[in-house]
Amino acid sequence: xxxxxxxxxxxxxxxxxxxxxxxxxxxxxxxxxxxxxxxxxxxxxxxxxxxxxxxxxxxxxxxxxxxxxxxxxxxxxxxxxxxxxxxxxxxxxxxxxxxxxxx
Amino acid sequence: xxxxxxxxxxxxxxxxxxxxxxxxxxxxxxxxxxxxxxxxxxxxxxxxxxxxxxxxxxxxxxxxxxxxxxxxxxxxxxxxxxxxxxxxxxxxxxxxxxxxxxxxxxxxxxxxxxxxxxxxxxxxxxxxxxxxxxxxxxxxxxxxxxxxxxxxxxxxxxxxxxxxxxxxxxxxxxxxxxxxxxxxxxxxxxxxxxxxxxxxxxxxxxxxxxxxxxxxxxxxxxxxxxxxxxxxxxxxxxxxxxxxxxxxxxxxxxxxxxxxxxxxxxxxxxxxxxxxxxxxxxxxxxxxxxxxxxxxxxxxxxxxxxxxxxxxxxxxxxxxxxxxxxxxxxxxxxxxxxxxxxxxxxxxxxxxxxxxxxxxxxxxxxxxxxxxxxxxxxxxxxxxxxxxxxxxxxxxxxxxxxxxxxxxxxxxxxxxxxxxxxxxxxxxxxxxxxxxxxxxxxxxxxxxxxxxxxxxxxxxxxxxxxxxxxxxxxxxxxxx
Numbered sequence: 387x388x389x390x391x392x393x394x395x396x397x398x399x400x401x402x403x404x405x406x407x408x409x410x411x412x413x414x415x416x417x418x419x420x421x422x423x424x425x426x427x428x429x430x431x432x433x434x435x436x437x438x439x440x441x442x443x444x445x446x447x448x449x450x451x452x453x454x455x456x457x458x459x460x461x462x463x464x465x466x467x468x469x470x471x472x473x474x475x476x477x478x479x480x481x482x483x484x485x486x487x488x489x
Numbered sequence: 490x491x492x493x494x495x496x497x498x499x500x501x502x503x504x505x506x507x508x509x510x511x512x513x514x515x516x517x518x519x520x521x522x523x524x525x526x527x528x529x530x531x532x533x534x535x536x537x538x539x540x541x542x543x544x545x546x547x548x549x550x551x552x553x554x555x556x557x558x559x560x561x562x563x564x565x566x567x568x569x570x571x572x573x574x575x576x577x578x579x580x581x582x583x584x585x586x587x588x589x590x591x592x593x594x595x596x597x598x599x600x601x602x603x604x605x606x607x608x609x610x611x612x613x614x615x616x617x618x619x620x621x622x623x624x625x626x627x628x629x630x631x632x633x634x635x636x637x638x639x640x641x642x643x644x645x646x647x648x649x650x651x652x653x654x655x656x657x658x659x660x661x662x663x664x665x666x667x668x669x670x671x672x673x674x675x676x677x678x679x680x681x682x683x684x685x686x687x688x689x690x691x692x693x694x695x696x697x698x699x700x701x702x703x704x705x706x707x708x709x710x711x712x713x714x715x716x717x718x719x720x721x722x723x724x725x726x727x728x729x730x731x732x733x734x735x736x737x738x739x740x741x742x743x744x745x746x747x748x749x750x751x752x753x754x755x756x757x758x759x760x761x762x763x764x765x766x767x768x769x770x771x772x773x774x775x776x777x778x779x780x781x782x783x784x785x786x787x788x789x790x791x792x793x794x795x796x797x798x799x800x801x802x803x804x805x806x807x808x809x810x811x812x813x814x815x816x817x818x819x820x821x822x823x824x825x826x827x828x829x830x831x832x833x834x835x836x837x838x839x840x841x842x843x844x845x846x847x848x849x850x851x852x853x854x855x856x857x858x859x860x861x862x863x864x865x866x867x868x869x870x871x872x873x874x875x876x877x878x879x880x881x882x883x884x885x886x887x888x889x890x891x892x893x894x895x896x897x898x899x900x901x902x903x904x905x906x907x908x909x910x911x912x913x914x915x916x917x918x919x920x921x922x923x924x925x926x927x928x929x930x931x932x933x934x935x936x937x938x939x940x941x942x943x944x945x946x947x948x949x950x951x952x953x954x955x956x957x958x959x960x961x962x963x964x965x966x967x968x969x
Contacts, residue, residue, distance in 0.1 A: 393908045402588035409583025428718040440701025453772040470757040
């Protein structure tokens with residue numbers, strides 16, 4: 387059996403690991419934002435709510451603004467923190483090019 | 490009376506789907522590696538297609554019919570809960586991310602099960618995984634088909650068996666002939682329909698309700714609970730709603746039909762694009778459709794059946810042709826979920842059972858005909874079961890989402906990143922995950938006020954780590 391390369395110190399795996407942690411970071415940030423606004427502003431009685439663009443403030447921040455903030459954050463993170471790496475092995479690459487020239 | 494204004498867009502849309510199916514069959518016939526093409530689209534998915542197929546596979550009947558129906562009776566609290574789905578796009582693709590793509594190429598893995606078998610060097614994992622995929626996904630396909638047929642039946646003057654036949658066979662034909670590529674490409678069309686359908690309906694409902702201010706005032710008048718995060722009857726506690734972040738947010742990493750998509754992208758650029766597009770699209774669709782459900786309450790306060798909220802409000806606020814386009818959205822959502830599940834189950838049967846245990850030496854031509862045949866037979870069995878769904882199937886479907894998550898999340902994620910994870914850990918994690926999910930569901934549902942899935946996922950994590958660590962010495966001795 388081939389030696390398993392899944393835990394070799396391939397530099398691409400370092401990139402992958404870092405990006406996985408960034409993903410976890412994003413989700414934690416997303417959750418805290420969502421939770422803090424929803425239950426921070428939404429726990430008072432509905433008669434005391436303030437409204438933004440027609441929506442109760444808790445909903446506006448936790449659901450609508452969070453979608454916008456997360457989208458922008460994801461774009462920034464992907465553009466500036468994520469690295470492009472090749473997914474192929476050197477040998478496979480040749481194979482794939484062959485395939486392309488046939489197809 | 491059949492309303493042709495509504496029917497016409499649906500027919501046009503079915504027609505386009507068929508063309509795509511036949512067109513992709515060319516790829517299948519001309520491919521050098523049939524299995525790679527049929528079950529993984531030759532790993533050639535670009536960013537947009539990948540994003541759309543992720544979103545469309547994930548967005549199912551519940552996002553368009555069930556979810557808005559509950560939002561109608563619970564209010565903004567259910568929209569808050571639905572927004573726990575926002576991470577699906579970026580979380581799955583960053584966590585499985587590049588490592589899964591690289592490793593599955595190294596292993597030449599075509600299915601999630603290939604990956605697990607190679608990672609843990611264990612046939613037992615393959616068998617366990619194949620069984621859980623076949624059982625759980627089979628029952629969810631049937632449930633989705635029942636949903637699709639019920640929707641058709643409610644829109645047109647046709648009986649349930651006819652509705653089911655139309656629905657089931659239109660999905661089956663293009664999946665059988667086109668394989669994964671047909672699924673991904675039709676998902677792109679279906680996803681686009683879901684997206685624009687959501688936007689059109691949202692705008693129309695806000696209009697019909699006389700603007701958002703007016704809608705909120707009406708909701709306050711009906712029941713102030715509707716505008717709080719706690720639901721109309723105050724039953725949505727913060728811990729219950731938050732627990733959905735595990736079920737429908739990060740746990741989705743463990744769903745095989747989603748994870749397999751993280752094997753199919755062409756290169757890192759398409760993965761990067763997909764992260765962005767999926768996040769934005771999933772967010773807009775989930776927010777939009779569930780808001781439609783809440784707003785519908787102000788527009789039309791007396792809809793009795795939750796599942797008919799979406800179709801009823803659509804036909805009320807939109808002219809027929811547009812209503813047809815919008816009603817194509819839930820059809821699209823159901824079709825795009827079902828097609829992915831069908832090809833997934835088919836791959837488990839062909840690749841992980843037939844080619845692994847029955848006939849490993851099968852020639853390419855033989856593999857082709859077996860793949861078409863298995864996909865067709867599976868489709869027909871589901872169709873027959875969905876005609877009058879047995880209780881057992883409905884019972885199983887209750888577990889399919891959480892059950893698959895509890896079974897696969899740790900063997901996949903820790904398998905990728907934790908060196909010490911071994912086959913003993915993975916096997917116990919899968920068994921503990923599934924059985925504890927069924928036990929909790931039966932005897933202690935929503936334990937401690939959280940969704941049932943929480944403890945099984947926790948327990949399967951503990952099982953994975955504990956058993957891996959304990960058996961580590963044994964592994965070392967063996968390898969020497």
